[in-house]
Amino acid sequence: QVQLVESGGGSVQAGGSLRLACAASGYTYSRGYMAWFRQASGNEREGVAAIYTGGIYTGVGSTYYTDSVKGRFTISRDNAKNTVYLQMNSLKPEDTAMYYCAAHLRDSSIWTRARDYPYWGQGTQVTVSS
Numbered sequence: 001q002v003q004l005v006e007s008g009g010g011s012v013q014a015g016g017s018l019r020l021a022c023a024a025s026g027y028t029y030s031r032g033y034m035a036w037f038r039q040a041s042g043n044e045r046e047g048v049a050a051i052y053t054g055g056i057y058t059g060v061g062s063t064y065y066t067d068s069v070k071g072r073f074t075i076s077r078d079n080a081k082n083t084v085y086l087q088m089n090s091l092k093p094e095d096t097a098m099y100y101c102a103a104h105l106r107d108s109s110i111w112t113r114a115r116d117y118p119y120w121g122q123g124t125q126v127t128v129s130s
Contacts, residue, residue: 002027002119004101009124012091016128020086022101022121027082031055032104033064033111034077034084038097038126045100047112049075049086055107064111068094091128098123 008020020036035050048069052062063075074087084101102117110116 002103002105004103004119004121006099006101006121006124009099009126011127011129014092014128014130016091017087017089018091018126020088020099020101020124020126022084022086024082024084024103027103027105027119030105031107033108033117034075035102035104035111035117036075036084036086037100037102037114037117038095039100040097043097045114046097047114048099049073050104050111051075051077051084052111053077057107057109066112088126091126093128093130095126096128097126099126 003025005023031054033050036048037045038048039045050064054060072090077084100123101121103119104117
């Protein structure tokens, strides 16, 4: 059974940094994506960043970001620990949301559709104050 457990959320002031971690069990990276999504109150769930874990579309380890976080956020993974990280720098109040880790276990050219991810963590809250 696949389980994803996030950690590392919290409250910071604008300009600060946080690092989120997603520990995966019952699952090893084989194809598709590991991704971070976020959902702010009243908004739809939004893809933040993804890392390609295998398939035919691009190179393993390729990373993708939504435009609003490019240059500020970095997604990475530690295969030995079966953990994916999201380093968030220069945080802004608009980054405030619940952040979710998700696993997409089928190869695809698209990483941004939440409905394509069958496995989700419980979420970790990130709050950025101005």
